[in-house]
Amino acid sequence: MFLRPTALLSAALLGLAACQSAPSGAPVRQVKSIGYGSVTVYPNYAELTVDAAFTRPKLKDAVAEVQGVVDQVLTLSKRYAPGPNDVRVSSTSSNKEFDYVRGKQVFLGFNSTQSVTVRITDLRRLSPYLEELLATRINRIKNLTYGHSLADSLRREADVLALTDAAKTADKMCGALKVRRGAVLEASDASSPESSREEWSTSADIELYGKGFGGRGFKTSPELLHFNSVCSLVSALE
DSSP states (O other): OOEEEEOOOOOOOOOOOEEEEOTTSOEEEEEEEEEEEEEEEOOOEEEEEEEEEEEESSHHHHHHHHHHHHHHHHHHHHHHOOSTTSEEEOOOEEEEEEEEETTEEEEEEEEEEEEEEEEESOGGGHHHHHHHHHTSOOOEEEEEEEEOTTHHHHHHHHHHHHHHHHHHHHHHHHHHHTOOEEEEEEEEEOOOHHHHHHHTOOOOEEEEETTEEESOOOOSSOOOEEEEEEEEEEEEEO
């Protein structure tokens, strides 16, 4: 695993304020700062979902055809993803399918769909797996996502780097103002969980039409993942 932690210099600050009261009643002077931390790694797994869907005049024929393709996908996937939880199968869904022809609703048949979600933990095997997968009669590959199994730990490491950076920024400000930084009064994580998740995953979508395909393509060589954090710090001034 490639790991490159970096603490980015902060851009934030500060104000001397009287936001709290000391026991004597005198206001407590404060310094406020913001720090940034980042940890960069290579992903160590890829996850994708495969759809098999068919529309046939009889429901049993549509279900049987879907099941045949799913069985083929499962046999193939378990060779590349042998872990006990690496392959997950959804339940089969079926419904009637209609189209509009010359302004009239026309019954096309019964549609049956089933999905298989696969996690590949050896990224060197992703390309050959996709090649074999595309040779089957699947209808769609979606949500190809790269991630890291230690994402929570890496995020916490970025938090520590951000907090350290915020403390260094506060010390620099105090040095410039010829004052001393005292006890920490407050520390908080100012990162957004929603935006952070996008920083360590990328997704793609590809639909298959016979021998052709459309939709958004995907990369089999993933980029580096960045776990970023922003922390704020409030310290007393002595």
